[in-house]
Amino acid sequence: MKHFLIFLLGFNFCVGFSQEQNTAKVVSSRYKEDQFYAAITYNVLHQVPDKLSQTGFSLGFHLGHIKDIPLNIRRNFAIGIGLGYSTNSFNQNLLINKEVDNSFNYAIVDEDDFSKNKFSNHFVELPVEFRWRTSTATDYNFWRIYAGLKLRYMFLNNTKYKGDLGSIKFSNISEFNKFQYGLTLSAGYNTWNFYTYYGLNPILKNAALSDGTAVNMTDIKLGLIFYIL
Template sequence: MFRIIFRLGLGAAMLLSVPVFSQVTLSDGQQVDDRYLEDQFYIGVGYNVLVDKPDNVAQRNLSYNLQVGFIKDIPLNRKRNFGIGLGLGYAINSYYSNLMATEEAVAVLYEIVDESNFNRSKLATHAIELPFELRWRTSNAEDYKFWRIYAGARLGYVFSGRSKLVTETGNTTFSNPDIEKFQYGLTLNFGYNTWNIHAYYGLNTLLKEGTTIEAGNPIDFRVLRIGLIFYIL
């Protein structure tokens, strides 16, 4: 399924990225491009909040997000201030908590541990993402500072997911098969000029359904991300 979605998204982005140039001349003789495109490259940083945590599970340290990618801007009206965006990106996410994961012969065991017994426990993921946005903005061919509101959805494929535990006596790390490969959620980006707020809410869980703590309580982590996103071109 992911391969089909990935190929369709990449093919659409390549097809739609063929440049079309057109210029109009203003009364003062200045020429501007009336076929301009906006916000096609992005880079973002954010803080990951784990919601729906089991009792006694707490976050620690800085659970961060880094993202970068390309979104094809597709205006839908003559003013070019409303349209859609379809893109391809890459994201790194880390989630720190007091939930320790231990690799066993046939499964991964999870245990809530006393914070004095370890330095850091984290889940880390690397993902390819397909963002889709409905775009509204106050831009025009002459003004490069404008308001924007971009709402949409994002599908991610986790190609690398690991658990790591750091203690006074050493480190242990392993590839965690319980991390859900497909992550999807809703996004909202809004702001003015350079500074834009980015928000993401995951619609499915970070770990696969049925993953539990030793006591049998389900681990139904969902991700709420708040951060900044910067657009170029």
């Protein structure tokens, strides 16, 4: 967390410096915007079973490159297609444990019974955006609204539990849905922009509590996204 915040401060400085430097260059009528991004989000579990709740602070970190493809002469409408990486953690009270037959079971546990219980995941992401902005070839302080779809492939997941049952860790649990997707929206002015992701398919597949209740939770991400040319 500390290292990422330092990175964001340096990233913000580079944005301002880069924009000042660019104003001294010859203006091109074929300029492009916002080709690199970094974001930090608060992760929220949605559509959870009864009594499942989040504990602590669940964070996500996101980096990537987007190919900006302007659609008109003014270049304020564009399509963005990119490639990125994200890592996310979810602190909550859903214990994922292994049975003697190596299958996994899912149980909601009391928050007083553990000091840590979370699952984390790592994704390669493909964002596709429809972009509107008020920029010009010389104006680097502008409004933007970018809406789109993000396709995600989970290449790693893990769980960690510390509590009355001891220390429990697992990696690459097959019930985690490797292919996930959701809607995205980022909007704001200049460097600071609000960002949200709304997941459309479940984090877990074929997972259920002992009473048969399906664990079909999705995720919502809320945070800030920073852009640079």
